[in-house]
Amino acid sequence: MAIDISIVRAVVFDYGNTLVEFGQDKIRMYDGALAGVLERLFGPPDLEMLAAIRDRDRMAPYSGNPPEYRENRLPDITGELIRALYGRRAAPEQLDEVLRVRYEAFVELVEGADEARVLLDRLRGRYRLGLVSNYPDGAAIRASLDKVKLAEYFESVVVSGDIGYCKPHPLPFSRSAAELGVAPGEIVFVGDNWLADVQGAKRAGMQAVHLVQWPPHEVFDRAPDHFQPDAAASCLAELQTILLG
DSSP, X not given: OOOOGGGOOEEEEOOBTTTBOOOHHHHHHHHHHHHHHHHHHHXXXXXXXXXXXXXXXXXXXXXXXXXXXXXXXXXXXHHHHHHHHHSSOOOHHHHHXXXXXXXXXXXXXXXXXXXXXXXXXXXXXXXXXXXXXXXXXXXXXXXXXXXXXXXXXXSEEEEHHHHSBOTTSHHHHHHHHHHHTOOGGGEEEEESOIIIIXXXXXXXXXXXXXXXXXXXXXXXXXXXXXXXXXXXXXXXXXXXXXXXX
């Protein structure tokens, strides 16, 4: 298969491990910051339990048969994390402090967007550009986009934490198309995750590019009835050829 660029008016990107790398090392650093603030406020956490809860929270939107793809509410899962680890409810100011550290740790860890800016500079003269990210804190996503100087490129930024549903649910894709003012069939979606990005975009009626520069956080089995991407790219630089001809 190949992208039909003759009908494309917009390109929409996933964020983590698509435009910026956010791999296992950064996840461990983020979880280390979380463990640090928990220890400061409540005492040393059970690190095995903390890791298990964090893994459960990451996969929760994809649970159920069929899954609902409901996004976590960050204050809720943070409060539940504290109750599970320490057997008590956090005071409001304690919860606020943990949420502040989670926000700041994420923003600090997002970096390395030079390659993305080169690509987006080329694309924005031809296409409308959008971003759709699965993450429970929309404010943190937007702050990180400002930090790495990517915010200026996007006419639309849709974050699962703001709308309550994660990719591959259709709502993030339809919201992005509506905000960009184009039909789904006129959009190419670029992402790293086979289920959230490739299947979600194809089910929404978009063309899809599977970017495999960095491994995704969540790995899902491929099923016989799954859509194939319209193109695959091993790095961001390859997208220039795919999308600009």
